[in-house]
Every structure is written in C-alpha cells, then in structure tokens.
Amino acid sequence: MRAAVITRPGGPDVLAVQQRPVPTPGPGEVLVRVHASAINRADVLQRSGRYPSPPGVPADIPGLEFAGEVVLNGAGSTLWSVGARVCGLVGGGAHAEYLVTHERAVAGVPDALDWAHAGVAPEACITAHDALVTQAQLRPGDTVLIHAVGSGVGLTAVQIARQLGATVYGTARSDVKLDVARDLGLTAGATPGEPGWVAAAARGWTGGRGIDVVLDLLGGDYVRESVAALALKGRLVLIGTLAGLESSLDLRYMLSRRLTVRGTVLRSRPLEERIAVTQAFAREVMPWLANGVVRTRIDATFPLEALAESHALMESNATAGKIAITM
Ligand SMILES: NC(=O)c1ccc[n+]([C@@H]2O[C@H](COP(=O)([O-])OP(=O)(O)OC[C@H]3O[C@@H](n4cnc5c(N)ncnc54)[C@H](OP(=O)(O)O)[C@@H]3O)[C@@H](O)[C@H]2O)c1
Known part of the structure; x- marks a missing residue:
C-alpha cells in the first residue's frame, strides 16, 4: 500500500510516500481501506520530532483520523459488513491506504457525508464534544468561549455548543476567521488586545457575569486571560498549547x-476510552452531521502525495x- 512516511525529524520535506505492507486485522479488529483523512497539529509535531506516536501504532506513518470502507474482518469481528462506510480516530497510521482498528472504535458514516467530510470529522467533533459535554458538563443556557475559534476544532465546537443550547463567543487573530465562525453560529468575537482583553470582552458580552465554559485551544497567556473571564463555578478545558507551554494564574480568583x-x-x-468517545460521537454528533446542522468546514484538500504542502x-x-x- 502507499503510505506517507516521516523519513526523519524535520520540516515538511522529510515526508515521502513509500510502499508498506497492508496491515493484518487481529481479533476484534477491522481492516479499513482509507479514502480520506485530515492533517492535525499532532502530525506536524510528530514530523518535527516533538510528539512520538504512542505504543501499538506505526511509529513513522502520521494520521490520526480516517474515513473509509471495511474490507476485511479480523477473527471474531462481526459488527461491520465488508463495504461498510466507517470513520474514526487512531493513534497514528491514517495517512496510508489501509489501516487496522478495533471494530468498536469506528462510527458508521451516513450517506449524506462524502469521504472528505467524513474523514475530517472525527478529531474535531470528538475533541469538541468530549470537552464540552464530558469534561466541562455544559448545560443549556451556558455561555462558551472558544479560543482559536477559526481552527478545525474551533469551528466544529461552535456548532456543537450551539446544538447543546449554549451561546458561543470566540477569539481569533483576524476578523476574517471570526466572520467564518459567525456564519456557523458564533454570537460575537474578539481579537487580541491589551492585557485583560479576554475578561473585558467577556464582561461586555455577558453583562459582567463572565463565561461558564472556556475551550482553550491555545494555552500560554490565554489560560491566565481566560481564568479572569470565568463566571462563578466556571470551567476551563485546556486542549492545546500553540501559544505556549506556561501560564500564571490568579489563585485567589480561582478560589x-x-x-x-x-x-x-x-x-x-x-x-476502551477511545471506544467510549467514538460511540458518544456516533450517537450524539453524527446525526447532526447527517442532517447538516453541524458541518465540518474544509479549507483545502490535498492528495496523499502532496502531504508536505498540506503540513506547510x-x-x-x-x-x-x-x-x-x-x-
Ligand atoms: N487535546 C487534544 O486531544 C486535541 C485534539 C485536537 C486538537 N488539539 C489542539 O487543538 C488546537 C487546535 O487544533 P486544530 O487542528 O483545530 O488547529 P488549526 O485548524 O490548525 O488552527 C489553529 C489556529 O490557532 C491559531 N494560532 C496558532 N498559533 C497561535 C498563537 N501562537 N497564538 C494565537 N493563536 C494561534 C491560528 O488561528 P488564528 O489565525 O485565529 O490565530 C491557527 O489557525 C491545537 O493546539 C491542537 O493541538 C488537541
């Protein structure tokens, strides 16, 4: 099979398409012919040598999500027929023509979704749904603030939070991305300003009450800024660290x-946890993708051979x- 391979740590040019053996599904697993996948920040970090793949997945083939068809069942696998359209998350190895995964760690893909939209859905939808519902215990009527709201995860989180009954605010470094998010349900947004800008924006949006749930895709100073923007019993879920690995917090305010x-x-x-989040996604988010009230927004599409361009x-x-x- 064709697979994208990280030939050594470095820039996008270290990626090459090579021939690899098709993997064999073990007991309880399925072999999937991958039709579409997506790039994630973890792929970029792995390529640059800063995020090794977890045990049990190909060490040098990136790719964390996929959509494709089941072509072979491993021993004892009975959930999917050959030809079934499925999608899901893997710890790596999705940037290849075939992968193996557990039969319970995939979701069925409805006819309404083409391969590309199904292939970009699992990581953003599961990250957003798990953070909002399981981690932050979002309730209808809550306010949500999403940093990097124009990102893959951010734009999906806006729509899922709206479906869950929240009012959604966001930040981005450009008005262009805030406009894209507004088209998908964002109520209002802000771009970075003087220290205290997040709390000031939040006070303005909420009449001084503060935000119930922050999804922080950026880390760094955004954590300190966001804590100051939270309402009583507010919850911040830290999902990414693109803006930095350290922050300071006002502990008195937290208390x-x-x-x-x-x-x-x-x-x-x-x-088992990957199965649980995938099944929650299949049950609670896939119906929204199927009827179009939640849409994964694809900014660009590349063939596997152009993976280096997609990383850049x-x-x-x-x-x-x-x-x-x-x-
Ligand atoms: N914890 C998990 O399991 C998990 C799962 C998926 C993703 N993530 C994380 O979630 C984040 C978003 O992922 P994604 O795939 O949705 O990313 P993405 O689509 O690539 O978007 C990330 C956006 O972040 C903004 N950004 C980048 N560097 C920044 C900086 N230094 N300061 C402020 N903004 C910055 C940029 O938008 P602007 O132009 O608006 O600034 C950029 O487009 C990443 O940190 C990723 O690692 C975590």
Missing part, C-alpha cells in the same frame, strides 16, 4: 470563584477549518 481548570488529550487514551499550509496558520487528505 473565590470556585473555578475548574482541566487538561485533556485524545491521542494517548487507552482503547497548516503551519502557516492561514486555514479556517480542516485540511483534508484524499487517497
């Missing part, structure tokens, strides 16, 4: 406002939404 700050990561979760595009920060890869 008096009874705040929760928690981090989350999908990639290293054990199989992601690192440029120019995209609004997902970058799809087709096989």
Whole structure:
C-alpha cells in the first residue's frame, strides 16, 4: 500500500510516500481501506520530532483520523459488513491506504457525508464534544468561549455548543476567521488586545457575569486571560498549547470563584476510552452531521502525495477549518 512516511525529524520535506505492507486485522479488529483523512497539529509535531506516536501504532506513518470502507474482518469481528462506510480516530497510521482498528472504535458514516467530510470529522467533533459535554458538563443556557475559534476544532465546537443550547463567543487573530465562525453560529468575537482583553470582552458580552465554559485551544497567556473571564463555578478545558507551554494564574480568583481548570488529550487514551468517545460521537454528533446542522468546514484538500504542502499550509496558520487528505 502507499503510505506517507516521516523519513526523519524535520520540516515538511522529510515526508515521502513509500510502499508498506497492508496491515493484518487481529481479533476484534477491522481492516479499513482509507479514502480520506485530515492533517492535525499532532502530525506536524510528530514530523518535527516533538510528539512520538504512542505504543501499538506505526511509529513513522502520521494520521490520526480516517474515513473509509471495511474490507476485511479480523477473527471474531462481526459488527461491520465488508463495504461498510466507517470513520474514526487512531493513534497514528491514517495517512496510508489501509489501516487496522478495533471494530468498536469506528462510527458508521451516513450517506449524506462524502469521504472528505467524513474523514475530517472525527478529531474535531470528538475533541469538541468530549470537552464540552464530558469534561466541562455544559448545560443549556451556558455561555462558551472558544479560543482559536477559526481552527478545525474551533469551528466544529461552535456548532456543537450551539446544538447543546449554549451561546458561543470566540477569539481569533483576524476578523476574517471570526466572520467564518459567525456564519456557523458564533454570537460575537474578539481579537487580541491589551492585557485583560479576554475578561473585558467577556464582561461586555455577558453583562459582567463572565463565561461558564472556556475551550482553550491555545494555552500560554490565554489560560491566565481566560481564568479572569470565568463566571462563578466556571470551567476551563485546556486542549492545546500553540501559544505556549506556561501560564500564571490568579489563585485567589480561582478560589473565590470556585473555578475548574482541566487538561485533556485524545491521542494517548487507552482503547476502551477511545471506544467510549467514538460511540458518544456516533450517537450524539453524527446525526447532526447527517442532517447538516453541524458541518465540518474544509479549507483545502490535498492528495496523499502532496502531504508536505498540506503540513506547510497548516503551519502557516492561514486555514479556517480542516485540511483534508484524499487517497
Ligand atoms: N487535546 C487534544 O486531544 C486535541 C485534539 C485536537 C486538537 N488539539 C489542539 O487543538 C488546537 C487546535 O487544533 P486544530 O487542528 O483545530 O488547529 P488549526 O485548524 O490548525 O488552527 C489553529 C489556529 O490557532 C491559531 N494560532 C496558532 N498559533 C497561535 C498563537 N501562537 N497564538 C494565537 N493563536 C494561534 C491560528 O488561528 P488564528 O489565525 O485565529 O490565530 C491557527 O489557525 C491545537 O493546539 C491542537 O493541538 C488537541
């Protein structure tokens, strides 16, 4: 099979398409012919040598999400017929023509979704849904603030939060991305300003009450800024660290406002947890994708052979939404 391979740590030019053996599904697994996937920041970090793949997945083939058809069942696998359209998350190895995964770690793809839109859905939808529902326990009527709201995860989170009954605010470094998010349900947005800009914007949006749930895709100073923007019993879920690995917090404010700050990561979760988030996605988000009330926005599409260009595009920060890869 054709597979994208990280030939050594470095820039996009270290990616090459090579021939690899088609993997064999073990007991409880399915072999999937991949039709589409997407680029994620973790792929870029892995390529540059800063995020090794977890045990049990190909060490040098990137790719965390896929959509494709089941072509072979492993021993004892009975959930999917050959030809079934499925999508899901893997710890790596999705940038290849075939992959194996557990039969319970995939979701069925409705006819309404083409391969590209199904292939870019799992990572953004599962990250957003898990953060909002499971980690932050979002309730209808809550306010949500999403940093990097024009990102793949951000634009999906706007729509999922809206479906869950929240009012959604966001930040981005350009008005262009805020406009894209507004088209998908964002109520209002802000671009970075003087220290205290997030809390000032939040006070204005909420009449001084503050934000119930922050999805922080950026880390760094955004954490300190966001804590100051939270309402009583507010929850901040830290999802990414593109803006930095360190922050300082006003602990007195955290105590008096009874705040929760928690981090989350999908990639290293054990199989049973990956199955649980995938099944929640299949049950609660896939119907919204099928009827179009939640849409994955594809900014650009590349064939596997142009993976290097897709990495460079992601690192440029120019995209609004997902970058799809087709096989
Ligand atoms: N924890 C998990 O399991 C998990 C899962 C998926 C994704 N993530 C993380 O979630 C984040 C978003 O992922 P994604 O795939 O949706 O990303 P993406 O589509 O590539 O978008 C990221 C956006 O972040 C903004 N940005 C980049 N560097 C920044 C900086 N230094 N300061 C402020 N803004 C910056 C840029 O938008 P602007 O032009 O608006 O600034 C950029 O387009 C990443 O950090 C990723 O690692 C985590």
